[in-house]
Amino acid sequence: MQMNEVVSIDKFKNGLRNAGLKYTPQRGLILSTLLxxxxxSNAEVANAVAGKVDRATVYRILAVFEDxxxxxxxxxxxxxxxxxxxxxxxHHHHASCRECGQVLRIESDTLEKTLQGVVSQLLFxxxxxxxxxxxxxxxxxxxxx
Numbered sequence: 001m002q003m004n005e006v007v008s009i010d011k012f013k014n015g016l017r018n019a020g021l022k023y024t025p026q027r028g029l030i031l032s033t034l035l036x037x038x039x040x041s042n043a044e045v046a047n048a049v050a051g052k053v054d055r056a057t058v059y060r061i062l063a064v065f066e067d068x069x070x071x072x073x074x075x076x077x078x079x080x081x082x083x084x085x086x087x088x089x090x091h092h093h094h095a096s097c098r099e100c101g102q103v104l105r106i107e108s109d110t111l112e113k114t115l116q117g118v119v120s121q122l123l124f125x126x127x128x129x130x131x132x133x134x135x136x137x138x139x140x141x142x143x144x145x
Contacts, residue, residue: 008035008088015070015087026053030061031084039074039083039094039103074103076134093131099140106131 012031013023026049033048034040040048046058053061062082065071071082076096081103083089093106111131119126136144 008084011088012070015068019068021064021068026057027061027065029053030058030065034071034082034084035088038105039081041079041081045082074130074132076103076132093133095133095135095137097137097140098134099136099143102137104137106133 009028009031016023016027029049029052030045033045037044037048042059042062045062046053046055049058062071066073066082069085070087072085073080073082074094074096090107091112093108093111095104095106096102097104115126115129115131
């Protein structure tokens with residue numbers, strides 16, 4: 001286990017404890033799955049832990065995690081994936097491939113500075129933001145006619 005995973009697990013345990021909940025083996029397995037894979041749909045999380053945590057429990061745990069803002073949902077039209085919130089991973093945005101469904105992370109100080117500049121010009125106080133790009137990944141782009 002890497003050091004950043006240990007820190008994330010400790011933060012996660014504290015987040016659950018602050019909400020009056022326990023860190024259970026099932027919750028830990030779902031956290032480990034998200035740490036290992038990044039963004040996944042609810043079904044992908046359930047499939048990853050199949051045989052260890054039943055599907056209904058996975059969906060209930062994900063709903064609790066989302067309510068506690070331990071994870072957040074990335075929307076692509078009417079489909080979504082979940083990932084650990086900014087409390088556990090560096091702030092980033094996403095580029096989603098409309099062909100294969102791959103979600104790429106965008107970490108860009110330039111983008112953040114540009115967004116801050118826009119907000120400043122508008123005399124707007126920003127609480128939160130997301131940038132979601134949709135299109136074709138490099139692999140699918142090569143396949144396109």
